Amino acid sequence: MLQDILNDIGIVVFAASGALLGVRKDFDLWGILTVGALTGVGGGILRDVLLGITPPTSIQNWPPIVVATSASLVVFFFHPAFSELRRSVLLLDAIGMGLFATSGASIAIDQHASAFAATLIGLLTAVGGGILRDVLANEIPLLLQPADLYAVPALLGAGVVGVGATCSSAPTWIWLVVGTVVATGLRITGLVFGLQLPTAPSGLWRRH
Template sequence: MLLQTLNLVGIAVFAASGALVGVNKRLDIFGICVVGATTGIGGGILRDLLLGIHPPTSLDRWPSITVAVATSIVVSFAHPALSKVWNAVILFDAFGMGLFATGGASIALDHGSSALGAVLVGATTALGGGVLRDMLVNEVPLLLHRDLYAVPALLGAAVTVVGDALDVPAGAAVIAGTILATGLRLLALWRSWHLPRAIGQN
């Protein structure tokens, strides 16, 4: 129950971030909902498609899509006030990323994925919604920027997989991976850490 609740919180936060992008791109309310909902549940849909779960859980069960769309509608009307709590949105976005990375890896393991496959599925769950969002609004995906986002997701998923291999209780492995991924993401934002560019580029 706790993981399901946290999953819905993560969907809401990701949907809010996507809806804010839609607002900034001056989309109408339908466009805002499409971008917001895609950001919120896109990673989970990609995860389920990779694992052969049909139909995808986010489309087959009403809470996920409902939370994503409702959050997008709220953002379309309340976006001026959200700028005042943007730091909180960033915090929850980092937490959602960590949770989706570890949760995705755990689900992949439950469906018989190899260790490598589970790590990649976990990272895809965490990053997929943002990539789809950026594609919808014709932006270079954040995944391809210097921003430290993919690396924390991969490490968080890897901790979950290693914990499973060592017979660590699944909940403990997910919590540890989530803390690592979230903490590294927030630390990178605070310290302005970036991956290096190609040699000769500033």
């Protein structure tokens, strides 16, 4: 129950980020709702395609897409307000990312994925919607560019579930909690301290 609510919060925040990009790119109502909905549920759809869950859960049941589309509709009308909410949105997004990473890994384990596969599929669940958003908007995915830590926390959170659930006898929910705290906590820590990964060294080697 609590997890459902938190999951819906993740969908709302992801969808809003997609809809906002659609507004910035001058998409029409349809384009904004489409990009918003796909950003909200795209990670889950990619997860299900890789796991052979067909039709994907987020399509087979209506709530996820209705939630994502409603959030996008709110953005459509009230987008100027969202710049003021930046900090709250970043916090909710960190929670959504952590939940998507761990729930994705857990669903993968249920479908007989290996710990390695579950970790990667959890990561994809967390970041897939954002990648779809950027590809559809014809931009280089934010995720690949120098920026605050995002994918690494998702990978670690998913890894906690992937490894924990396959290699220990502790109940899965413990790993879900630990993994989500790791992913969300590391994401927020990275934001607070401005942590970044390096770009490629251009001249260290064979400069002379």
